[in-house]
Amino acid sequence: MRLVQFERKDRRRLVMYGLAAVMLGAIIILAAQLNPKFKDMESPDTSTIIVAPKQGYADLSAWNPGSQGTLLLDGEWEFYWDQLLEPADFASNEPSNLDPLWVQVPMPWTEYIMNGQPLPHEGYATYRLQVLLPKAWTAPRQTLGIYPKSIASAYEIWINGSLRGGNGTVGTEREDTHPKSYPDTIYFEPVTGWNDIVIQVANFHQRNSGIWQGMELGTSESISRLRTSRVAAQIFVIGIFFMMSMYYFFVYFNRRKEVSVLLFGGLCLSVGIRTIVLGESTALYFLPGLSWEWAVKAEYISISMVALTLIFFVNREYPQESVSWAPRTAGIVLAGFILFFLLTPARIYTHYLSLFIWGLLFPVLMYTLFVYILSAVRRRRGSLTTALGFLFFTLFALNDMLFYTGLLATDDLLSIGLLGFLITQALNLSARFSRAIAEKEQLAEQLWQSNRSLERTVAERTYSLQQSNASLQEANHKMADLEKFRVRLLSNISHELGTPITSIKGFAKALRDGIITADAPKYANRIYERSILMERMIHDLIELSKLETNQITFQMEELAPVVFFKELFQKYEWEIEDKGIQCVILVPAEPALPWVLSGDPLRLEQVLSNLISNALRFTEPGGCITLRLVLGGIEGNRPAALVTVEDTGIGIEPELHQHIFERFAQARQPSSKAQGSGLGLAICKEIVHYHHGEIKVRSDPGKGSAFCLELPLKLAQQGEVHSK
Template identity: 30%
Template sequence: MRQHKILLLIIILMIPFLGGCSNQISAPHQEAEKGLLDFSQVSLENKVIPLDGEWEFYWNQLLEPGELEQSAMSGYVNFPSSWNKYELNNEQISGGGYATYRLKFISSEKEILALKIPKVRTAYKLWVNGNLIANAGEIGKTRDTMTPQYLPQIASFEAQPGENEIVIQISNFFMPSGGLLNSIQLGGETQILGLRYNGIAYELFIFGALIIIGIYHLALFFFSKKDPAPLYFGLFCILVAIRTLMVGESYLFFLFPDLSFEIARKIQTLAYYLALPVIILFFRSVFPHYLHSLIVKMVQFLAMVYAVVVLLTPTNVFTIINPFYQIWSIFIIIYLLTRLIKVVLHKEKDSWLFLLGGLILASTSLIDIVTLSGWINDSWPPLFKMIFQDDDYSSSGQLIFAIANSLLLAKSFSDSLEYKTEMGEKLTAMNDHLDDLVSQRTRELTASNEKVEQQNFELELINHELQKLSLRDPLTELWNRRKYDEAIQLEWLRCLKQQNPIALLFIDVDYFKNYNDQYGHIAGDECLMKIGETLRTSLSRPTDMVVRYGGEEFIVLLSETQKEEAINIAHWLLKRIDNLAIPHEGSLVKNCVTVSIGVSCMIPNVGSTHENLVKTADKALYHAKTGGRNRVQYLA
């Protein structure tokens, strides 16, 4: 029931985000024919209409209004699209070049209208009825004479009753494809401005939310560096947030209109290239057994190679390799989805929430990749062409995925707090019992002065018991970490003086969190008690010491013990715990509780400390866990 409520919450949260992915306002869709749109029967004041369809096309000609009538038209072309898809004289047009487009539309009345102009590849001038109303960069006939600039903008003008003329000059020598990939939208000034401002507000909201979530996860990693997942997730959120300001409404170019085109393009491309290995590392840190290490390394290597190419080459060079990286990205996205499905099939805890967020992130990322790839052509159905026209879907998908991950994080914190509360109540009950015992002894001492000596003796006994309790773990009754810290120093100094070896076994219960999640914390405590009792009763020498080091971790300290003997003892303990046959269906090792053991052995010297012994055993334990668990690993 709880999972169904969370799923419903995610679906509700998706509605405004996915709705915000499209900036289109419903209006009758009419396409230009032979360079003409007839709006004589339509009032444009309260509508927004894309100026799609057939435009007049003048290739390798930069013509101003008034010059087109005396010039030879290359033909009519579908707009918007890259001019690389056009053919003149049975030859494909190259990406580098310049052209003039013209569209005429018939207005029913004199009114103030506006155009919403998207990013143009890569410089343009735009006239309406002979008046220059918008431009970006510097138009030129060669790479040296033009200046590229991305600058989406709004341009207002006064439409005349009858025929109106729109003329656009475009030049491009900095991108593999030139022209205009997104629709120019025409409508009332208020409607167009509202469309622009709503788009900016939505993208700034996504940017702010992703930045906050990213910084929050980086702070989590800063305060607890054992788990790298918050680091990778925080970096991914920040990379997507930066890219959000450079796609869609491209608010960054509005803030910094003089920003170098080369620098901006490199930043946008690097944000995309680096996001792929970062998200792969995040998924591997969350589900380490489901991603193949070779694929993870390939993703990191290719991203590093492509990033170096972006940094060292100009825009028209490194953008040529984009399609190869886009195809590689699609393969990795599909691979991640198959891994997430496998996680769900294995019934990992709350994996369905990861799958839902991953599906949304993957689908929106695929839309962005296809949109930016230029693979869309005129043969695509109108619905597909509409879907694959915006390049900012993945920002919305990433925000939804971030919310899903944050819900999982909140649930994890809630479970941890619940466990701490439960343990606190147990400790409080134990302390209350001790307080009652001390109060009873104190009252007896006060009531009978004749038994002062006897009462003093009893108080000494109580203090002794309290001291013992302070050195014992209340759950397993093993020595606790405080006692270990005292004992290890003495044993280390003794073995240093006598030059005897000292060994340490670092023991960790495999998938203990899964056990608690499946059977409950009370069953988890009973499991730890059985393991602690087994460890204690399996060792017979007075110098051997068994310690509950913390949580599901135990330490066995073996003084005057050689390496081979320590390893044999570790295998013996591994077998004894396996023989307990405590059921554990959530384990990925076997269907009962198992442990992993790291072994270290040293002969103390002046240049070493007992911390080295623990660190080495901890490293050995890490290798035992990453090597498959339920095993013994020794490191010198």
């Protein structure tokens, strides 16, 4: 007992240590996000100081882009409100005529004060920064890049007098402005001296305005690598959420009682959708035609669904700690907000973000955290793990709330928090299923003990008799099937072996009684032939039984039909001509496309050998056997290899055509001396059907027969064709 308690405590301790390590890593990441990347700092390679932009100028002559990577252009920029200026405007005016405002970037322009009043959300302006770069990076063919992460809501960037890029359409009125604020990369060739960066920005469509997230500067390689790595990381996270949501949906559809699993799958899907339209805006890679308006709607609706599924999920998980009216109330309010987001444009509902966050999302978050902590205090099963995981999630959710309301200069980190919560839920779900299995086994054991102790012998015996009766009936059906098979097999064997056995007995008795003397070798040879026939029949019966019961393994290969069948035809050419029969081989040229046949070379040769043997038995010397290959339908819907073995033998009566491929069917005429087991064509049929093909016969009595194999073809993949 003590050992069991120790093991449980040990497992719990390991789980707590693991979660603590994950949370510590998250705190480190968060601290790194909180630390500005571009301040007055000392270069790691030299003792020189890189100075942040001040009054629209940034002296980066001491910066080494090759070794120090990218840096943020955070600092004081020139700012011109209600003016869309181009580089030519700065070249043609005196600095005193332009009268710039020195503003901090990044920051929404609503926080800038002009004439004692904060600037409005809607409007347009021009930002300008002049950058002095190292001389080594102003040489010809040197390329730098700028990575503006988010500028609201439309912008155009000029560098050194040239328009280098932008997003959306910048205008002075709402009708002239088309929003599109997605991360992008801008590349330019620096010049000696001061490099001029001019950015026109217009916003008439949302609450955010201006350059509210940092811009990074670096070499073209580092900027491209930075963009690619961030997109790849975001796609990786999105993939995890989508796969986990599909997994939880699958679990729910197999266990409809697990409604909490369905809710958590919806939570993962909602965060995945939110992540795909935020950050690096990877939604554009999957939905290039997605409009900015609907992307913002998806962002707001998805976070509403996160809150909705979260509160219903925790209520389902811990009903005793939950307040019964909380999910319904939150659901009604969230449904109202979702309807509001759908029916109004972004320029209206985005202004209510703070109310939405602090009036609804924050209470939902705190309520859910309270339920998890209360369940952990009451020591509900699995509550400690999930409480720690949700606390981890809460830290990142609070970060996002502060970030999107402008109270914290970090980044969107909710997806990282949910990943940690997802891990704890996966552990909890695994433990729940393990407990369910253990409880099921325990209940089964208790039920058995209870039945035994209460001596419910009548019910037990009735159940036992029913089970025994069902087993006996099943066994009886199996025995009946086996008996039918045995009777049929014995009947076929006795029918087919009767004639050769009678012949052997007659020849042997004649030899024993001395009735025949001079022709003794001849009759002994007939006895030998009848023995060979019996041996062949037994072998064919065994072979056919194995094929019908799937006891034979086929070694499938990708075969080039022209090469394979040409070699196979040539292999039997000498045998045919040795019988005094003409052999004609007709094989087409190699097709233009690499068609292949998927088949077992040995089994296909077995079919062809059987058909050729039949043709030899029923064709007299001087006759002709034609071996033909046609690639049919390769231009149509069902390409196939048509293999034909045609002879000029005695032919087959029409009434025998539909039975020729059945067991013990005899295709020869009474006048023919050729003998067979009657199983060869049945074996051929089974082999061809295994190759998804068909075997057909065409024959006229006295003129000959033609057996045709129709085997499907497909186009070969590179390097998978075998000639044999």
